[in-house]
Amino acid sequence: MAVEAWFMDESGEDQRLPHHRDPKEFMSLDRLAELGVLYWKLDPSDYENDEELRKIREDRGYSYMDLLDLCPEKVDNYEQKLKNFYTEHIHGDEEIRYCLAGSGYFDIRDKEDRWIRIWMKPGDLIVLPAGIYHRFTLDTDNYVKLMRLFVGEPVWTAYNRPQEDHPARKEYVKCLTEKVSPGVALFAH
Numbered sequence: 001m002a003v004e005a006w007f008m009d010e011s012g013e014d015q016r017l018p019h020h021r022d023p024k025e026f027m028s029l030d031r032l033a034e035l036g037v038l039y040w041k042l043d044p045s046d047y048e049n050d051e052e053l054r055k056i057r058e059d060r061g062y063s064y065m066d067l068l069d070l071c072p073e074k075v076d077n078y079e080q081k082l083k084n085f086y087t088e089h090i091h092g093d094e095e096i097r098y099c100l101a102g103s104g105y106f107d108i109r110d111k112e113d114r115w116i117r118i119w120m121k122p123g124d125l126i127v128l129p130a131g132i133y134h135r136f137t138l139d140t141d142n143y144v145k146l147m148r149l150f151v152g153e154p155v156w157t158a159y160n161r162p163q164e165d166h167p168a169r170k171e172y173v174k175c176l177t178e179k180v181s182p183g184v185a186l187f188a189h
């Protein structure tokens with residue numbers, strides 16, 4: 001099944017809960033693509049020898065790769081990191097994450113500034129375009145193992161909202177308003 005994404009409710013309850021609206025309002029992959037978000041479903045069981053992943057990395061220039069095992073034993077400053085991940089921010093580059101195990105939520109803003117929650121499960125690979133406001137949280141299962149990909153030397157710097165004058169933000173907003181797919185416009189060579 002394709003990735004599940006939905007509009008969030010406004011409640012201030014535990015961030016690890018699903019936060020569905022009542023009734024539930026799902027969002028299609030097509031509409032995620034309109035926001036410049038790319039998605040693939042892969043087989044994570046043998047990711048080291050996966051031809052499909054190799055092809056995506058080659059096509060998009062994702063030369064850098066590392067693994068992030070998000071549990072208190074393996075991550076320094078675990079609590080602080082989780083807090084930072086859930087603070088709304090942008091990056092100057094794409095954010096590329098591939099879920100190998102566990103699960104978690106990427107929240108992104110749509111054109112009307114509403115939160116869309118994307119439920120990442122094993123096999124889900126997503127690319128968030130540079131300049132899109134987003135955040136991340138674990139879900140109630142409390143564990144995720146993610147592959148991080150990047151073009152060249154990685155830069156993980158997060159710029160917390162507001163960032164309307166950041167070049168990547170300006171470019172992203174421009175693509176949205178011109179109704180050009182940001183994924184294409186920003187990253188076509």
Ligand SMILES: CSCCC(=O)C(=O)O
Pocket residue numbers: 068085095097134135136146156158
């Ligand atoms: C746990 S990876 C996702 C968190 C995030 O948005 C980031 O690392 O910038």
Ligand SMILES: [Fe+2]
Pocket residue numbers: 089090091095134158
């Ligand atoms: Fe991020």
